[in-house]
Amino acid sequence: MRVFISYTHDGKKYAEKVEKDLKDQNIGIWIDKKCIEPGQIGLREIDDALYHVDYVLGVITKHYLTSIGGDEAYAKISEGLQKKDIRFIPLFFMPRKEVESVIIPAIQGFSYSEDYEKGLHDLIKFLKQEEKEDAKELLTKIESSESPNPFRRVRAEFFHDDYKLLALAFAEPEKEKYDMIREAKPILVFGGRGSGKTMILKSLIPEVVISRLNVNTFQDARTRGINFFGIYFRLKKGSLLIYDYHPIVEMGFSKTGLEKNYELYKSLMDKLKNNQLDSEPVLTAGINAAWAISLNETNLKILKTTIQNLKKLQDEHIINIDRRIEEEITKQIIEKLDPPTVDNIRNFADLIDFTDKELKKIERYLQNLAIPYATPEPNWCQTGTDFLDEIYEVLTNRIGDLENIHIYLLFDEFENLRPFQQTIINEWIKTARSFTVKVASKFEGMHTNMTQQGQPLQDGQDYFTWTLDYNLFNPQGKKQYQNLLLEICNKLLNIANYKEKDIRKILDEPKESELPQEVIDEEIKNIRESAGLEFLPEKLTEYRNKLELATIFRLLRKREKVEGRKSRKKIYAGFETYTYLSSGIVRIFLNLAGMAFYKAEDESINVKIGEKIPIEHQTWSAYVVSKAWLEKIPMNLEEYGEMMYQFIVDLGDIFRERLLYHPTEPETLTIRLTDPYNLKTNSLLSHILSYSIRESILCERKETSSMMPKQSTRPKTKEYVLNRIYSPILEISYRPRWPRSSEFTTSELISLLNPDTRDKTKRKLQQKQYSKEEREKGKTLSLFEYTGEANEDNT
Amino acid sequence: MKTIPEPTKLEKIETIKRGAPDDVFICCGSPEERCKGTIRKRSPNYEANTVFLLRYTNHESQKREQNVKEMKERLEKVGKIIEIVVDEEKPIPIINDIIQKIEKYATEPRKPRITIDISTSIKWHLLILLKALDLKNICEKIRFLYTEPEDYETDLFQPLSFGISKIFPIPTYSGNYDFSKDSLLVLLLGYEGDRALALLEEMDPTDCLLLIAKPAYHKEWEGRTEKMNTGIINVVGKSKIKYVDSRNPVIISQQLHRILSNQKYSKYNHIISPLGTKPQILGLYLYLSTNPSNTVLIYGAPLRHNEPFYSRGIGDSWILPFNKKSVVSENEI
DSSP: OEEEEEEOGGGHHHHHHHHHHHHHTTOOSEEEEEEOOTTOOOHHHHHHHHTTOSEEEEEEOTTHHHHHTHHHHHHHHHHHHHHTTOEEEEEESSOGGGOOOSSGGGSOOEEOSSOHHHHHHHHHHHHHHHOOOOHHHHHHHHHOTTOOOTTOOOSGGGGTTOHHHHHHHOOOOOHHHHHHHHSSSOEEEEOOTTSSHHHHHHTTSHHHHHHHHTOSSHHHHHHTTOOEEEEEEEOOTTSSSOOSSHHHHHHHHHHHTOOOOHHHHHHHHHHHHTTOOTTOHHHHHHHHHHHHHHHHHHHHHHHHHHHHHHHHHHHTTSSOOOHHHHHHHHHHHHHHHOOSOOOSOOSHHHHHHHHHHHHHHHHHHHHHHHSOSSOOOOOSOOOOTTHHHHHHHHHHHHOGGGTTOEEEEEEEOGGGSOHHHHHHHHHHHHHOSSOEEEEEEOTTOOOOOBOTTSOBOOBTTTBEEEEOSOOTTSHHHHHHHHHHHHHHHHHHHHHTTOSOOOHHHHBOOOSSOSSOHHHHHHHHHHHHHHTTOOOOGGGHHHHHHHHHHHHHHHHHHOSSOOTTOOOSSOOOOSHHHHHHHTTTOHHHHHHHHHHHHHHHHHTTOOGGGTOOBOHHHHHHHHHHHHHHHHHHHHHHSBTTHHHHHHHHHHHHHHHHHHHHHOSSOOOOOEEEESOGGGGGGOHHHHHHHHHHHHTTSEEEEOOOGGGSOSSTTSOOOEEEEEOGGGHHHHTOOOOOSSOOEEEEOHHHHHHHHSTTTHHHHHHHHHHHTSOHHHHHTTOOOSSOOOOTTGGGGGO | OOOOOOOEEESSBOOSBTTBOEEEEEEEOOSSGGGGHHHHTBOTTOOEEEEEEEEEOSSOOHHHHHHHHHHHHHHTTTSEEEEEEEOTTOOHHHHHHHHHHHHHHOSSTTSOOEEEEOTTOOHHHHHHHHHHHHHTTOGGGEEEEEEOOSEEOTTTTOOSEEEEEEEEEOTTSOOOOOTTSEEEEEEEOOSOHHHHHHHHHHHOOSEEEEEEESSOSSGGGTTHHHHHTHHHHHHHOGGGEEEEOSSOHHHHHHHHHHHHTSGGGTTEEEEEEEOSOHHHHHHHHHHHTTOOSSEEEEEEEEEEEOGGGSEESOOOEEEEOOOGGGOOOGGGO
């Protein structure tokens, strides 16, 4: 929902409060306001400004009516409003009977003059009732575990422990990458939510391997060339004992003997949170102690999981381990653990019990540390960084089915570990001999590349990196991604018994452009000539390449009748378009396809027997999924969600300004930060960008030669590409024609994030999107005319 | 047949022992009106040797300051007030300090007379406090009071909070996790559907149970939780809804025990997140005191509360039953 608040100078504080309160209630995807003064409003400006608005809220104060020119002017405005299907809602900040108008008091509105909260309550109730559809709720319907939608399975977890089904649904990514992960070398797989990291790791576990090969035992799989055995660990929050910083600080105090007080405690906790460990011996001592505990805990849990997995496979006759071997293995492992007493630990079940007891000791120790009523005693078996090497050596030597097999430890959600915990796994990446580590993480999830020995891991030497989000700027990347999508969709449609399994044949492609070519070409000509640029018919192809999509957007928005225009909404349909909108993230594509399926079947189109999904349903789907993904930002993103949401909406407005008014290079999805070195001094912006990358809201473009400054003295820039899934709802181009960027400084972005400077900064940045010539002509923003105070910015 | 203890409706608060003041009365200042509920219901004779007035100061709130002012005026007649400022994100040392103070002010260490009003406590703080009290063997000697709001502003169906500040394992309730098992997310639902969805998104469980309070505090409140959680119910499915009591911790603990000890859930780690009522927190703790295996508590702290449309007024007040020995399975009743 888009809401526009109009007010006069005597209603400014009310407008600001209404805007804030509506935003605080998360009402409306876009809310903005304008101060109107006598003589400044024209119908054309209103039409342009209100094109994409659902409601106009008028802050009715003494001067409001005078400013809009009285009842007669209002009648003209309202006629224009009605044609756009926009509603005008007066908010009475003065008693209705005192409003000097015949028309305004008669319009249904809301009274704020006596009771502001009641007025707000009634307005919110009204707006919520008017909301046509809740996009997030629709998305939850198609993702529902009870939904028959073939694309409901958008996560690995949806397969539960049905490994056969997971194996059926798994589509191998491109060969050279997948071969890399199957080799015995450490790999770090980075990807956003829904990029398929978990599926890739799980494809390496024996149950899935034998399902995919359609064999019965691991030995059978070995005869088919399998030489690895994967053990999967999901490093969820809460899966390890230490996550909170409290035990670290407590152990630090204990080790250093420093006197505790609450203020010092809080300060140390904050320093830990911000990773400011320098010259804090309490924290250094605490972290060292925490590391030792985490190492022991991790060793024991990995041991336990390994033995449990082996036992399960043994019980299912997938792996052959006879009783005698089991007992010998148990004995050798106990020797390595070297407990003070060895009571009847004979087999795998006993070993599992034993590790459970040891883990309980660690748990009790930490509990006593948090709530100090007993002196905590570290009384569990101590293990070192080589412990697992020794264990896996025993297993691969003693179990026939595992002879000469590479053991892979598959760590998922690596980003949930604290830095000191990550050094444990980093150490294994670098030094492990009898097993290989494979890690999956969100972007920016590697909080440290150091090992416990203080050595940095080297990418390309100690490990290899695989980035799962496909770069659609790159033709090869796009092709690989599309191949993967086709295969995944094929499998999912096969599982659901759909007649047609090629998604390209189900998503009906637009047969023609949404506007007649001659109309587009004429407008391109107008754009160039208006900008004082020549128009050469022989260069039409070149002009179309740069301007056609932007021209379509402009023609769709035009107030006047446009020949051949059937709708004001941009069409989004076809496999190619959905590919781009999904931005290289499989889950988003499955959401788009799933929503299109949902709509089609709701309209009685039998997709299952092969009917195509019409373009209008795909377009509807694109807008709904786009809105849902945007609205999920404030919901899901820890700490910065609301700020990020506003930031993206503002960027959308800025990019749209360029799309609608730049005469030569209108399309952009990219922020180019011209002074990234200044990020170090601004932790808020740095965190926002980092979180956005982690959650795939933005994608950082790797430096290419085209980004290197021509002059060596110019500093390097950084580029961040907005996830294309937001482009329908933000009404900007999704097409990566080439990576044209909008330039920003860190200072500009920081001002945009600051609620106090946001409005002014945004207007300035919108103005920057015009070409130099347009700015020189004194082109003002169509959406927001400056009031007297803001005019200073134009000079 | 064992009788299940019931919450006792409170018209007036009297001292635990007739004729003797309580050792300690603990309450918490909040923007919600009901933080004054039990204090307004105190009998003229009610006294405590010491009053701990907890204040969270991470977010500015005029309403909270007004409420605290009134609380102080009323509590001056109860006993000596010790105001304790708590950093919402770093409560453990304060909780330990509270325990030490309780020990200091208890006139009879084996039979302390402690009353705690949990109406507006932060849920995860309450869980840590319960554990700390339990380790001192005084948990079951506490009289827990709870005041409901008169109503919530749910005709708008706006959530009670927005955004997620962070999702974290509750300290001292994490680590009991088996990597060989998948996870079952157990959500005790409240009126914050987006928060529940965010937890589901973050924890990505293999399976999920949605526990809805039933009966609601009032008949006319029935169905609100379902309405406020449409999103997560859509994703997880109506078949995953189970009902637990809203007000009686003993019944809640028994129900949790019955639901979660079902054989089909034994193959999972249980990740429990309490978004429901405060009595459910007590019930959850009682359930956890049976030491279920592979159970972790996760919390999603909201970014901000929806103060204009949060709870309204002061409703009924109750003394909540809290007895670990009462945590029996239904078969044993």
